[in-house]
Every structure is written in structure tokens, then in C-alpha cells.
Amino acid sequence: MAQHDVIVVGGGPGGSTAAWRLARAGLRPLLLDTAVFPRVKVCAGWVTPEALADAQVDPQKYPLTIQAFSACRFEFDGARTETCWRRPASYGILRREFDHYLLDRARAAGVDVREGARVTAVTEEADGVRVVSPHGTFTASVAIGAGGHRCPVAHALGDVSEHEEVVVAQESDPPVAPVDRGAGQVVGRSGALRRAGPEGLWVVLSQG
Numbered sequence: 001m002a003q004h005d006v007i008v009v010g011g012g013p014g015g016s017t018a019a020w021r022l023a024r025a026g027l028r029p030l031l032l033d034t035a036v037f038p039r040v041k042v043c044a045g046w047v048t049p050e051a052l053a054d055a056q057v058d059p060q061k062y063p064l065t066i067q068a069f070s071a072c073r074f075e076f077d078g079a080r081t082e083t084c085w086r087r088p089a090s091y092g093i094l095r096r097e098f099d100h101y102l103l104d105r106a107r108a109a110g111v112d113v114r115e116g117a118r119v120t121a122v123t124e125e126a127d128g129v130r131v132v133s134p135h136g137t138f139t140a141s142v143a144i145g146a147g148g149h150r151c152p153v154a155h156a157l158g159d160v161s162e163h164e165e166v167v168v169a170q171e172s173d174p175p176v177a178p179v180d181r182g183a184g185q186v187v188g189r190s191g192a193l194r195r196a197g198p199e200g201l202w203v204v205l206s207q208g
Contacts (some may be wrong), residue, residue, distance in 0.1 A: 003138075003139060003140070004028050004029060004030040004112065004138060004139075004140045005025060005027040005028045005029065005140060005141065005142070006019075006022055006028075006029045006030070006140050006141070006142045006143070006144060006145055007028055007029070007030045007031075007032065007129060007131050007140040007142070007143045007144070008022075008030065008031045008032070008143075008144045009031075009033075009122075009131065009143065009144065009145055009146060009147050009151060009152060009153045010031075010032075010033060010118050010144075010145065010147035010148065010151060011031055011033030011035065011037065011099070011103050011113070011115070011147030012033075012099055012146060012148065013051075013098065013099060013102055014040075014146045015031060015033070015054055015144065015146030015147070016058070016099070016102040016103045016105070016106045016111075016143055017054070017055045017102060017106075018030065018146065019031045019106045019109060019113075019144075020102070020105055020106040020109050022104065022111075023110040023111045024109055025110040028110075028112070029106075029111050029112065030111075030112045030114070030138055030140065031103075031106060031111050031112065031113045031114065032101075032114050032117040032119055032131065032133055032135070032138075033113075033115055033116075033117065033147075034116070034117065034118040034119075035115065035116070036115045036116045037099060037100045037103050037115055038096040038097065038099070038100040039099065039100075041095035041096060041097060041099060041127070043096065044095055045067075045092055045093060045095055046090045046091065046092055046093075047090065047093055047098075048089070048091075049087075049088060049089075049090075049091070049092050050088055050092050052091065055102065059091055059156050062093075062101075063101075063146070064093070064094070064097040064101060064208050065093060065094045065097055066092065066093050066094075067091060067092035067093075068088035068090050068091055069081075069088060069089060069090050069091065069092060069165075070084060070085045070086070070087065070088050070089060071083070071084045071085070072084075072089070072162075079122070080096040088141075095168075107113060114133070114135045114177055116134075117130065117133040117134060117135040117153040118134065119131055119133050119134060119147075120132050120133060120134075120152075121152075121156075122143065122152050122156035122157060123156065124157060125139065127141075128138075128141040129141070129142065129157075130144070134202055143157070145157070145158065156178075166208040
């Protein structure tokens with residue numbers, strides 16, 4: 001048995017940030033994740049300024065791939081709608097970089113990070129929570145479930161609705177050459193062209 005103050009299941013942005021804050025507060029968090037980082041994470045490559053603020057990440061100081069977006073254009077069946085903002089409405093990041101960066105930040109703060117550790121059982125004990133994984137059996141007073149849709153903590157201790165649905169999406173980030181705005185494609189080299197949903201629906205994000 002290994003004793004920790006808190007066990008965090010899930011090493012994504014939410015789990016790693018929670019563990020990082022707990023370690024900075026003087027606690028001894030353990031973080032378990034099935035994946036080995038850096039991992040491939042499909043979709044979720046846009047984060048809002050509010051999300052970055054919650055994670056205490058300054059976009060001006062973030063050392064990896066990040067692209068501010070202040071304009072968004074939707075085109076479908078010949079129709080076009082464009083919205084612009086005075087300041088960035090979102091940022092484009094690569095999740096394999098972003099998640100790994102946050103996990104390394106937690107590790108540097110003293111979090112006991114165990115990668116490749118799939119949680120196989122979670123039980124509530126008289127004095128806390130017991131979590132079993134290939135890395136061992138761990139106990140703590142508190143467990144945080146940050147494992148996404150199939151989080152073992154949520155399924156073992158939470159109230160997961162039977163009506164919860166999984167939405168399947170497709171995302172594509174093809175390289176796009178700069179073209180004229182009037183041609184109806186991409187605005188400059190700073191643009192990011194993504195196809196989402198039905199065939200022929202394109203979303204163009206740019207710096208305006």
C-alpha cells in the first residue's frame with residue numbers, strides 16, 4: 001500500500017492542473033493515467049482564454065504551438081457567415097504538446113505521476129478511497145475523477161446517467177496555401193482550415 005493525500009485519475013488538462021495545484025498547496029497527490037505521454041488526442045485543439053486562465057497558462061509565455069484566433073468564418077452551400085472579435089476568442093494548440101506540458105509541470109511540482117497505469121478498480125473504504133492499477137494499490141482520503149467519458153472514478157463512485165450519449169466528430173487540419181480573401185477560402189498564412197460535420201461545411205479561423 002502506498003499512501004497519498006489525493007489520487008487523481010486522468011492526466012489531461014483538468015487532472016494535471018488539479019494535481020499541480022494540490023502539490024503547490026503542500027499535499028501529496030498521485031496521478032494515474034492509462035496513456036503514456038505525449039499522447040495523440042483527437043480534436044479539442046481549441047482552447048478559450050478562460051480555459052487558459054483556469055489552467056494558469058499565459059498564452060504569451062506558453063513555449064509550444066499556440067495560435068490566437070480573432071475571426072471565424074463558416075461556409076456551407078454557397079452561404080458565408082463571418083464573426084470578428086477585438087481580442088482573441090480562442091487559441092489553437094496541439095493537445096499532444098499541451099497535455100504533456102501540463103503533466104510535466106505537475107511532475108516538477110512534486111506530483112507522483114504514473115503513466116501507463118490503467119485503473120482497474122475503485123472502491124470506497126472506511127478511511128478513504130482505494131484505487132487499483134498495474135502500478136499497485138493506492139489509498140487516499142480523496143479521489144478526483146478526471147478520466148473523461150469512461151472515467152473509472154465516476155463509474156464507481158458517481159452517478160453516471162444511463163442516457164449519456166457519445167458524439168462522434170471528425171476533424172481535419174490540412175495544410176493550406178495563402179489565397180485571396182475574395183476567393184472564399186483562407187485568409188492569409190495565419191488561417192487554420194477545418195472541416196467539421198457534414199460534407200462541404202468548412203470553418204476558417206484566422207487572426208483577422
